[in-house]
Amino acid sequence: MTTPGDSASEIWPLWEVFVRSNRGLSHVHVGSLHAPDETLAVRNARDLYTRRSEGVSVWVVPAAAITTSDPDAKGAFFESSAGKNYRHASYYSKSEGVKHL
């Protein structure tokens, strides 16, 4: 499977950008960009995605390096959690009204 944008006709590879908006929060995907190498990718990411102090840290990852789950196998792949609602606190209703539970 090819990564979108990663075709032979593109001179610069595609990078995915993740920004940490504040200390204590995780990096969140904000979008992608083109850059010839990782140094310029970080700089371009700063210019493109943090013009209004949206972040304190930036990650760039080559789009081609990301492996995703197969979208066609979506149902089967994530099936194991379906029907296991006992994994959620809301499943246990008998304790309703009891404080600090």
Add this chain to the structure above:
Amino acid sequence: MTNTITPDTSATADISVEEQQFNDLIEADSRIEPRDWMPEGYRKSLVRQISQHAHSEIIGMQPESNWITRAPSLKRKAILMAKVQDEAGHGLYLYSAAQTLGATRDDMTDALIAGKARYSSIFNYPTPTWADMGSIGWLVDGAAICNQVPLCRASYGPYGRAMVRICKEESFHQRQGFEILLELMAGTQEQRQMAQESVDRWYWPALMMFGPPDDDSPNSAQSMAWKIKRHSNDELRQRFVNMLVPQAAVLGVTLPDPDLHFNEQTQQWDLGEIDWTEFHEVLAGRGPNNAQRLQRRRDAHEDGAWVRDAAAAYAIKQTARKQFARTAEMASK
């Protein structure tokens, strides 16, 4: 034992499982993501719309960059630079969104500079006065926001997400434009005239930004069925004019439409006839600045070619060097 295949009557005969899944997602007002199956028409339609939108942002830098060196104060110059930089950013967000559909940046750029791709006709109008920076912000960006806010909920995930970022930034654009006009309207007689003259020129082209009337908009119905578009062209145009009238009163400018009047029955502002021949002329490439805008974009692309090539060559060299160092290190162990 005979092998009989019972046809599955639960699924509609002429629709595939993937298509049914796609239709269900659209129906449930969920989002389509890049690796999902989608009808070819949906993909094509999105690539067309998103790339046109990206081109508009990129070409849209030109009418304003024209005034960066002539801004009346350092503050205004800094603001204008920030705004033009935003437009570049918006173009890039949108190109990235289009790329998730398989379009390549190079193909999109080539189509633009070859004159094969469209962009918003509004950017083919000239900006002869400083007041035009005000009108662009207030009217052009105002119309853009009106168009774009519903696009934040477009059924294609990456497009909607790009629009969320863009809309956040556009509101600064509109306010700074309004402020430029407000200051001019509080100035000398000449400054007030300059503001009014500029509003007179931009008002109708801004209304045309919403596209042709609903009964003459070939792609609209399908786009709305796919939930890419959420409101019709005329609906959005009406919404925009309703917002504009009270804002014009605050500014003290008149809107150049003698037929504009409040309709008590609909509680909306009825507007006069729009000159669609002008719209089609500009769209067909015969607007005041079409040739100049494209030439400038082409020149910028060609002038920048050596930088792109050099950066790519440097990156390849660095990668090779790193690989060589790694091999050498392994050999020495």
